C-alpha cells in the first residue's frame with residue numbers, strides 16, 4: 001500500500017507551505033524586484049495566508065470541493081498573474097479528484113499534471129520561458145517517469161523534489177518570454193524567476209508531507 005492524502009492532510013500541507021513562503025519574504029521580494037514589479041511574494045503570501053485562516057472549514061470539504069475552494073480563493077486573493085494561474089490550476093486539478101476520497105501517488109501526479117496544463121494554457125506559456133512552469137514541468141515529467149518505471153514511492157519523493165529545485169534553478173540562465181521580466185533589456189538573464197522559486201517551495205513541502213505518510 002502506498003501513501004494516501006486526505007483533505008485534512010492537504011490542508012496540513014497548505015499550512016506548512018504558508019510557513020515556508022512566509023519566512024522567505026525578503027528573498028522572494030528581492031527576486032521579483034530584480035525582474036518584475038516586486039509584488040510576487042506579497043501576492044502569493046496573501047493567498048496562502050488566507051487559506052491558512054480558512055483551514056478549519058477547508059479540512060471538512062471533500063477533495064473536489066477543497067480544490068475548487070482553494071482555486072477560487074487564490075483567484076480572488078492573490079492578484080497579479082499568479083492569482084489567475086494558480087486559480088486556474090486548482091480548478092483544473094479539482095476535476096481530476098471528483099469522487100475521490102484520498103489522493104494516492106498516481107492521483108497526485110494527475111493533480112500536478114492538470115495544474116501544469118492549466119497554467120500553460122491560461123498563461124499561454126511554454127517550458128523554457130522563465131516562469132513557474134519551469135519548475136512544474138520537470139516536476140511532472142519526473143513524476144510520470146517514476147510511475148512508469150515503477151520507482152518506489154520513497155525514491156519518487158526525493159526525485160520529484162530534486163526535479164522541482166533544479167527546475168527553479170534552471171530559470172536563472174533563461175531569457176523571459178512571458179511575464180514582466182520579458183520587458184527588461186536583459187530579459188532577466190542571471191536572475192532566478194520568483195514564481196519558479198515559490199513553486200519549488202510548494203513542491204518541496206508537498207513532498208515532505210508525502211514522506212511523512214510513507
Ligand code: ADP
Pocket residue numbers: 032036037038039040041043044079080081082083085119122123124125130131132133178179180193194195196
Ligand atoms: P505579476 O507578474 O502580474 O506581477 P506576480 O508577481 O504575482 O504577478 O507573479 C510573477 C510570476 O508569475 C513570474 O515570476 C512568473 O513565474 C509567473 N508568470 C507571469 N506570467 C506568466 C505566464 N504568462 N505564464 C506562466 N507564468 C507566468
Ligand code: MG
Pocket residue numbers: 032036037038039040080180
Ligand atoms: Mg509581480
